[in-house]
Amino acid sequence: xxxxxxxxxxxxxxxxxxxxxxxxxxxxxxxxxxxxxxxxxxxxxxxxxxxxxxxxxxxxxxxxxxxxxxxxxxxxxxxxxxxxxxxxxxxxxxxxxxxxxxxxxxxxxxxxxxxxxxxxxxxxxxxxxxxxxxxxxxxxxxxxxxxxxxxxxxxxxxxxxxxxxxxxxxxxxxxxxxxx
Numbered sequence: 093x094x095x096x097x098x099x100x101x102x103x104x105x106x107x108x109x110x111x112x113x114x115x116x117x118x119x120x121x122x123x124x125x126x127x128x129x130x131x132x133x134x135x136x137x138x139x140x141x142x143x144x145x146x147x148x149x150x151x152x153x154x155x156x157x158x159x160x161x162x163x164x165x166x167x168x169x170x171x172x173x174x175x176x177x178x179x180x181x182x183x184x185x186x187x188x189x190x191x192x193x194x195x196x197x198x199x200x201x202x203x204x205x206x207x208x209x210x211x212x213x214x215x216x217x218x219x220x221x222x223x224x225x226x227x228x229x230x231x232x233x234x235x236x237x238x239x240x241x242x243x244x245x246x247x248x249x250x251x252x253x254x255x256x257x258x259x260x261x262x263x264x265x266x267x268x269x270x271x272x
Contacts, residue, residue, distance in 0.1 A: 093117060097148075100126065104139040107148050118148045122169060124214055125160040133164065140167040180271060188271075196262060202233045208270050211242045218251055225255045236261040239270055 094117040095110045097103050103120050110118045120143060128136050143150065144167070152158035152169040161167040184192065190200060198204055205224065209215055220236060227234045242248055242263060252258040 094119065096121065098123070100124075100136075104142045107143045107146050111146050118143075118146070119151060120148050121151045121153065121172075122157055122161060123153050125157055127160075127164070137165045137167075140165045184271075192271075196237060198235055198237075199233075202235055203227075203231070205234070205236045207236075207238050207240070209240045211238075211240060211248050217248050221248070221252050221255050221257055221261075224257045224260065228257060228260060234260060237264065238262070239264045239267045241266050 093115070095106070095115045097106045097110075097118065097120040099106065100122070107118050107120070126136065140150070140161075150161070150167065150169045151172045152161055153172070153174045155171055158169050158171045161169050193200060193202075193204075205220055207215075207217060207220065211217055217238065224234055224236055236252075236257070238248070238261070242265070249258065249261075249263060252261050
């Protein structure tokens with residue numbers, strides 16, 4: 093009855109295929125403030141007009157995404173904030189914190205940077221490695237813990253090694269329970 097499109101690159105193609113297949117309701121979620129310029133911006137503006145013409149409902153994950161869509165692409169969207177479970181994702185208790193640190197071999201006084209998510213370039217994890225390189229100059233015990241799938245070329249691990257911070261990083265890959 094419904095198709096939910098998450099991709100930016102081929103959303104118009106997916107919408108056309110869905111409509112040709114007889115899907116009644118097509119929803120597209122826009123997850124970022126895309127800043128396309130030049131010809132690509134015109135192409136993406138055309139794509140957005142095409143999905144509106146097809147009757148696709150477009151959703152922005154927050155006000156800044158909604159404003160960007162309207163300003164850059166003349167694309168009105170509905171704002172539905174990303175959902176999260178505030179009972180699950182909350183500051184840990186001291187016991188939970190100590191157990192999680194112990195599970196990863198991190199002492200209680202060591203500062204840790206944690207990210208959760210895939211390693212697509214739009215996530216800009218390279219900024220974390222560059223910041224960590226600077227932080228390690230003044231406090232050599234900073235640690236970066238990343239949970240989420242890395243690309244097949246292991247680009248981020250390679251960058252961490254090039255910057256000399258790899259020994260201060262742990263790449264956990266996909267994790268079933270990000271709170272542990």
